[in-house]
Amino acid sequence: MTIKKRLAISNVLMILVPVAITLLIAAACVGVIWFRIAHGTGLGFEDSESFYQASAAISDLAADALSAQRQNERTESLKTLSSFLDRGAMSLVVTADGAEIYRYGSGQNTRLDAAALALGGEGTVSAGADSLHIRPVTERGVRYEIFLYGTQRELSYASLKTAVVIAGGVLLLTILLSVFFTDRFLTRFVVRHVEQPLELLQGGVRQISEGNLDYRLDYGGRDEFLPACEAFNDMARRLRESVERSRREEESRTELMAGISHDLRSPLTSIQAYVEGLLDGVAATPEAQRRYLLTVKARAEELERMVERILTYSRMELEQAPQNAGPLPLDEYLRAEISEVSADYAGRGLDVSAQLEPFTAAAADAGELRQILLNIADNSLKYRRRERASLLVRLRDNGGSCTLSFTDDGPGVPDEALDKLFDEFYRTDASRSDRTRGSGLGLAIVAKAARRMGGGVRAENAPGGGLSVILTIPGGGGADAENTDY
Secondary structure (H helix, E strand, O other): OOHHHHHHHHHHHHHHHHHHHHHHHHHHHHHHHHHHHHOOOOOOEOOHHHHHHHHHHHHHHHHHHHOOOOHHHHHHHHHOOHHHHHHOOOEEEEEEOOEEEEEEOOOOOHHHHHHHHHOOOOEEEEEOOEEEEEEEEEEOOEEEEEEEEEEEHHHHHHHHHHHHHHHHHHHHHHHHHHHHHHHHHHHHHHHHHHHHHHHHHHHHHHHHHOOOOOOOOOOOOOOOHHHHHHHHHHHHHHHHHHHHHHHHHHHHHHHHHHHHHHHHHHHHHHHHHHHHHHHOOOOOOHHHHHHHHHHHHHHHHHHHHHHHHHHHHHHHHOOOOOOOOEEEOHHHHHHHHHHHHHHHHHHHOEEEEEEEOOOOOEEEOHHHHHHHHHHHHHHHHHOOOOOOEEEEEEEEEOOOEEEEEEEEOOOOOOHHHHHHOOOOOOOOOHHHOOHHHOOOOHHHHHHHHHHHOOOEEEEEEOOOOOEEEEEEEEEOOOOOOOOOOO
16 A cells, blocks of 8 residues: 555544444433433422423322332332332331331431421422422321422533533543544554655665675555665666676776787897897808797787787777768778788788678778678688688678678687677687787677677677688668577
8 A cells, every 4th residue: 555545534533433433422421311211310390390291290100109008019019110210319207197117218308397387287388499399188087298399490500510411521532542542553653654665765876885786675565665676676786787887897898908918028029039139149040030030020019019909999999989980881991992902911821812792881980890801801810720820701681681601610619608709808628728829809890890780799709610700780870680699
């Protein structure tokens, strides 16, 4: 249940519950007062006429009771009048020949007795709020006198007012207590379902601040706190991913610096050794000196290429490398590039050939395509297993995109290493771990260039041996192409 619903229910119950309890208590008080009035509470009569009517009826009943033969029967019959007497708040006194033989109630008024006797001992007299009814009865030669004392209603208002005041006090106390306890209950009803998720969130924040990035909130409620808990879990997950990404990037930077340092040291050491040989006169003949100088030149060119690759990789990593991807006749471009470099690579021991289907609208950058071609060709040349190696470049039209593959006849790599070939400075085994044969950035640059063009790259072992590097390049301007990262 949502907090909004709980508050609405709480507001309604805050009104209904005290009102219902107050009405019940009020009904109970009215019932008690009414019961006491109906069954005799000493409220008396409205006026003398009502008293006369009631006393006449009761005196008739008392006369009938006195007609009984036996004394005990007369007494029992008189006692049956008690309910009538209670209802009217009346008192009954019966005398026989002037001697009192029965009394019910405490009513007596000497002044009224004297006035009644002065009137002949029969009839009804009133003095203020008090009334007296006397009726003489003669049974079996005995003169009985029936005295009925009563009080008019005015004398009962004090009791009624007292009862009403007490009832009012009870109702006021009921209202206060019902409001107090209802408020306590409804406050707990609402607050309890607010405190629990707040404590859960507080605990989660404490766990995250202590470094426990794997902590997640388990909240099963369906209220306003559920989105907050889900957002907290999403924040924790993103924070965990960010920390992990930062750690990997830091490791990558450390490895990059170590790899660059190691790769630069090898050609520099070689240059230093050959220069020292020249200075020490080790190369005494012009032929030996020329050979030394050509080696120094080759190592310097290797350093230049290595620095250029490092700069290219850094610019791509920092998104600073310019990119001019657009519709490019890929088949014509590759045919021209392969024709230009094939002679140079053939002289170094790598035969480059091509099978190119027409594809005139590639979303490719010409400069980055050249980097891809040269890096893969250098990689195939350095890791060849025979004196002469071959590299086949294939271009296939997929309808809307194209596949560009480079397949050599080298040693290949283990299957478990295929996904890691495009990592910086990764070398699979001894055949590809000699740092003097490569910087380890060539295929990493290939992967970044392919992705910058909106395509993807993967590696496969060729069926007949060797390695295939396969790129997908979108067609057109690249806006509708799918950016697939293999």
